[in-house]
Amino acid sequence: MVKLTEQNREQYAESILQALNSEELQQFRQLFLELHPQDQHDFFLELEESQREKVYEYLSPEEFAEIFQELELEEQKDIIEELDQTYAQDMFGEMSTDDVADFLGEVPESKAETVLEGLEDDDAKDIRELLSYEEETAGAIMTKEFMNIPADAALRDVIELLRQEGPDAETIYYLYVVNAKQELAGVVSLRDLITSDPNKKVEEVMSTRVVSVNTGDDQEDVANLIKKYDFLAVPVVTTNNTLVGIITVDDIIDVIEEEATEDIGEFVASRGATDVNLTSFTAAKKRAPWIIMLMFFGLITAGVIGQFEETLERIVLLAVFIPLIMDSAGNTGTQSLAVMVRSLATGTFEKKGMFNTVRREFGTGLFLGLFCAITLMILIPIVYRDVMLAFIVGLSLFLTLSIATIVGAVVPVLINKLKLDPAIASGPFITTINDVLGLMIYFSIATALLQYL
Amino acid sequence: MVKLTEQNREQYAESILQALNSEELQQFRQLFLELHPQDQHDFFLELEESQREKVYEYLSPEEFAEIFQELELEEQKDIIEELDQTYAQDMFGEMSTDDVADFLGEVPESKAETVLEGLEDDDAKDIRELLSYEEETAGAIMTKEFMNIPADAALRDVIELLRQEGPDAETIYYLYVVNAKQELAGVVSLRDLITSDPNKKVEEVMSTRVVSVNTGDDQEDVANLIKKYDFLAVPVVTTNNTLVGIITVDDIIDVIEEEATEDIGEFVASRGATDVNLTSFTAAKKRAPWIIMLMFFGLITAGVIGQFEETLERIVLLAVFIPLIMDSAGNTGTQSLAVMVRSLATGTFEKKGMFNTVRREFGTGLFLGLFCAITLMILIPIVYRDVMLAFIVGLSLFLTLSIATIVGAVVPVLINKLKLDPAIASGPFITTINDVLGLMIYFSIATALLQYL
Numbered sequence: 001m002v003k004l005t006e007q008n009r010e011q012y013a014e015s016i017l018q019a020l021n022s023e024e025l026q027q028f029r030q031l032f033l034e035l036h037p038q039d040q041h042d043f044f045l046e047l048e049e050s051q052r053e054k055v056y057e058y059l060s061p062e063e064f065a066e067i068f069q070e071l072e073l074e075e076q077k078d079i080i081e082e083l084d085q086t087y088a089q090d091m092f093g094e095m096s097t098d099d100v101a102d103f104l105g106e107v108p109e110s111k112a113e114t115v116l117e118g119l120e121d122d123d124a125k126d127i128r129e130l131l132s133y134e135e136e137t138a139g140a141i142m143t144k145e146f147m148n149i150p151a152d153a154a155l156r157d158v159i160e161l162l163r164q165e166g167p168d169a170e171t172i173y174y175l176y177v178v179n180a181k182q183e184l185a186g187v188v189s190l191r192d193l194i195t196s197d198p199n200k201k202v203e204e205v206m207s208t209r210v211v212s213v214n215t216g217d218d219q220e221d222v223a224n225l226i227k228k229y230d231f232l233a234v235p236v237v238t239t240n241n242t243l244v245g246i247i248t249v250d251d252i253i254d255v256i257e258e259e260a261t262e263d264i265g266e267f268v269a270s271r272g273a274t275d276v277n278l279t280s281f282t283a284a285k286k287r288a289p290w291i292i293m294l295m296f297f298g299l300i301t302a303g304v305i306g307q308f309e310e311t312l313e314r315i316v317l318l319a320v321f322i323p324l325i326m327d328s329a330g331n332t333g334t335q336s337l338a339v340m341v342r343s344l345a346t347g348t349f350e351k352k353g354m355f356n357t358v359r360r361e362f363g364t365g366l367f368l369g370l371f372c373a374i375t376l377m378i379l380i381p382i383v384y385r386d387v388m389l390a391f392i393v394g395l396s397l398f399l400t401l402s403i404a405t406i407v408g409a410v411v412p413v414l415i416n417k418l419k420l421d422p423a424i425a426s427g428p429f430i431t432t433i434n435d436v437l438g439l440m441i442y443f444s445i446a447t448a449l450l451q452y453l
Numbered sequence: 454m455v456k457l458t459e460q461n462r463e464q465y466a467e468s469i470l471q472a473l474n475s476e477e478l479q480q481f482r483q484l485f486l487e488l489h490p491q492d493q494h495d496f497f498l499e500l501e502e503s504q505r506e507k508v509y510e511y512l513s514p515e516e517f518a519e520i521f522q523e524l525e526l527e528e529q530k531d532i533i534e535e536l537d538q539t540y541a542q543d544m545f546g547e548m549s550t551d552d553v554a555d556f557l558g559e560v561p562e563s564k565a566e567t568v569l570e571g572l573e574d575d576d577a578k579d580i581r582e583l584l585s586y587e588e589e590t591a592g593a594i595m596t597k598e599f600m601n602i603p604a605d606a607a608l609r610d611v612i613e614l615l616r617q618e619g620p621d622a623e624t625i626y627y628l629y630v631v632n633a634k635q636e637l638a639g640v641v642s643l644r645d646l647i648t649s650d651p652n653k654k655v656e657e658v659m660s661t662r663v664v665s666v667n668t669g670d671d672q673e674d675v676a677n678l679i680k681k682y683d684f685l686a687v688p689v690v691t692t693n694n695t696l697v698g699i700i701t702v703d704d705i706i707d708v709i710e711e712e713a714t715e716d717i718g719e720f721v722a723s724r725g726a727t728d729v730n731l732t733s734f735t736a737a738k739k740r741a742p743w744i745i746m747l748m749f750f751g752l753i754t755a756g757v758i759g760q761f762e763e764t765l766e767r768i769v770l771l772a773v774f775i776p777l778i779m780d781s782a783g784n785t786g787t788q789s790l791a792v793m794v795r796s797l798a799t800g801t802f803e804k805k806g807m808f809n810t811v812r813r814e815f816g817t818g819l820f821l822g823l824f825c826a827i828t829l830m831i832l833i834p835i836v837y838r839d840v841m842l843a844f845i846v847g848l849s850l851f852l853t854l855s856i857a858t859i860v861g862a863v864v865p866v867l868i869n870k871l872k873l874d875p876a877i878a879s880g881p882f883i884t885t886i887n888d889v890l891g892l893m894i895y896f897s898i899a900t901a902l903l904q905y906l
Contacts, residue, residue, distance in 0.1 A: 036662070038681050163648045172644055173626055173685075190643055191625055195616045209489070227710070229491050230703035232626075232685060249702050250683035253709065257680070260713030261795050280816025287788055287817065288824045291854075294784050295825055298777030299832070305773045312769050319765055319772040320758045323888060324751030326776060331747050331881055335740055342714050363733025364740065371741045372748055379752070401744075428784055435776060 013043055025058055041070035061090035069099040073106055089118040098143040101130035138222050139215030142236045142245030148178045151185050156198040176235045177206045184243045186210055212237045223255045297432040304436050308443035315453050318446055321393050329404045329438035330431035336361045336408030337430050358409045365405030369398035388452050392445050400438040407433050466496055478511055494523035514543035522552040526559055542571040551596040554583035591675050592668035595689045595698030601631045604638050609651040629688045630659045637696045639663055665690045676708045750885040757889050761896035768906050771899055774846050782857045782891035783884035789814045789861025790883050811862045818858030822851035841905050845898050853891035860886050
């Protein structure tokens with residue numbers, strides 16, 4: 001029994017490599033094809049170009065398709081250059097249509113067209129359909145490899161059908177039932193199928209309470225639905241309820257990862273740049289717009305301090321607390337932002353309602369401001385021997401933190417109401433607003449109380 | 454066909470509510486029990502206490518168990534107070550053992566003990582076992598409701614067994630095969646089961662290449678495994694390969710959500726505080742340690758500026774660029790951090806290797822520094838009519854950003870090597886290091902070039 005533990009895996013990979021290098025075709029195929037496609041993919045990625053050439057020679061297009069569909073998009077683009085055109089075309093013919101569509105969506109249209117023309121008509125039609133949906137919608141992420149069964153079939157016949165066609169479908173754990181007009185009419189789980197009398201008809205055992213999504217639905221909403229009901233798959237229908245595809249739970253896991261990475265990317269202002277596969281220059285080009293935009297925000301903050309140059313000239317010590325005010329305002333605001341973004345993303349927000357959540361955040365800000373102000377009013381007199389300074393910094397911080405939580409909580413909700421992605425109100429954006437507010441409060445109080453300093 | 458669209462759902466809920474309020478027991482039960490447990494839960498959450506009391510009366514403990522296990526932990530604690538003790542005990546007897554364990558892990562031990570003593574011996578034993586594993590490990594999140602089948606059984610008999618016991622198991626889509634010593638020997642998917650000749654034996658069709666996890670494995674590693682291989686479930690074994698539980702994909706989705714929320718929480722320094730169910734004061738208490746710790750960091754940064762008070766006194770205008778230096782250093786560092794944390798979490802980091810990734814980040818920092826320095830050397834002379842100031846700020850920013858990316862990339866890797874959670878190197882921590890470095894570079898250069906200003 002080949003158990004894929006850390007140690008065995010390396011040893012096993014060593015044997016395959018040896019077979020490959022010494023050109024023992026049979027030995028290589030036997031060992032390699034025994035692996036899970038994902039492990040085949042891991043092994044393949046470690047190879048040099050000359051070794052990869054041998055793999056293309058030793059594996060049929062159908063076998064190589066398994067590896068190709070596990071590759072990242074950037075890797076696929078590199079590998080396709082190494083493949084013979086006929087081999088590549090045969091490989092596309094063996095891949096799941098949704099995987100082909102993902103790839104073709106990223107290459108120049110003329111190239112995609114060539115590939116499409118070489119495919120069977122049915123597959124080409126499915127892929128064109130998938131490509132026609134907007135990115136990140138249910139239609140774009142669904143698969144066309146699903147089985148639908150007529151409502152009036154006998155269970156016995158369905159099981160026979162599964163025996164024949166099952167291996168090609170993405171999942172056979174849920175079978176979607178359609179009526180004569182190809183409209184979604186119900187669902188039968190494989191579980192129900194085998195635990196029921198085989199002589200019954202599908203419509204007798206199917207559940208008509210089938211939850212479906214629309215082709216245009218956002219992928220994040222689909223993810224929340226699958227998560228909520230613990231589904232293994234969900235059917236995708238058009239506006240007139242025609243069944244056109246399914247989305248399986250493994251695709252949804254990728255969506256959840258992707259959305260979480262996106263959320264984090266937006267917190268740190270690097271949308272699309274948290275990809276470790278890019279070169280330094282490409283990564284810099286992707287991140288630079290954010291950093292430069294935020295630098296402009298920094299110039300705005302600079303302008304705010306510039307307004308108080310006179311005050312600063314009289315008491316230079318005030319400059320020392322600029323970082324403290326900025327950091328505290330920024331951190332408090334992004335905490336509130338994180339709470340809101342996550343509760344909007346995971347759907348808990350709807351349960352509690354906007355008003356309650358914002359009020360909760362404001363209350364939290366008041367308490368946080370109070371805790372921090374008290375700490376500072378004890379610390380600053382000890383370190384800087386200046387009670388008035390402690391009072392100014394403490395009061396500023398109290399006011400700033402109370403407001404910072406509201407900014408952090410309200411901005412993403414407003415942006416959500418305007419149907420924009422809540423995470424556009426990214427951390428740095430909220431932080432800048434709070435920096436400016438905090439420093440204005442701080443220097444205004446300091447200027448007003450200047451005579452007592 | 455009751456289709457749960459947004460509109461129908463409300464209308465349906467209205468009918469159930471009416472039946473409940475007018476005490477039409479039969480009508481209520483018929484409508485309510487037709488709903489998916491998750492929808493029953495949503496409906497139940499909207500009720501007043503007096504209405505909830507009626508629900509307890511109208512539903513059997515078994516029926517109510519379905520709702521109870523969907524509740525959040527905090528909600529469970531509130532609801533349990535409203536239940537009659539015998540009713541509650543019967544309900545626990547009907548719940549999945551892993552759900553009971555999750556609940557009992559959060560209540561005082563004496564209370565948990567009372568519940569455990571009232572349960573059947575088998576269930577109590579399972580729950581005690583689940584409670585004995587460390588939090589966030591495979592053992593703690595696995596379920597004991599799984600079916601294992603002997604290797605020498607005939608497929609025909611297995612299908613018969615499924616007909617009888619299937620409805621109680623968490624998943625029957627994978628059946629794990631054990632030998633006489635209860636050791637994990639293989640796996641048969643339901644798909645294989647129904648597409649094979651029923652007269653064959655399990656060991657003839659089972660796959661022996663079964664990937665399993667250990668009870669002590671981190672839940673994040675389990676999630677990555679399930680994600681990698683697109684599994685619907687994974688078996689959990691002890692160190693001597695005895696099968697003790699399974700983890701299903703729906704639990705893993707919760708883990709992925711949880712870990713993503715945790716990652717984000719750590720980016721914004723609010724571990725455990727991104728929970729919208731807390732009161733203001735509790736939320737403030739949870740977040741305050743972070744904010745106050747970061748405030749202390751702010752005092753350190755203040756100390757750095759304090760060192761250059763003389764320089765500042767001569768050129769107050771230097772204070773104006775403090776936010777710009779801080780923000781740019783902080784933002785660049787957290788971008789690098791985000792790349793590292795996500796690639797550590799999703800496992801892409803291992804593919805690329807530490808050295809390559811850090812070198813990539815350093816290169817990115819050089820380019821970013823260059824872009825920003827050029828922008829500033831054009832802008833500052835226009836706005837502040839001071840070329841020397843532009844040079845100082847530009848050069849400082851170039852050096853700071855180059856270093857900031859390294860700090861952002863290396864710190865999480867070091868922390869990971871030390872087997873700590875990489876996200877402890879949270880955004881604010883990295884930001885503070887970069888703030889201090891950036892301001893020291895800035896004021897050092899300014900002090901050195903003071904005579905030219």
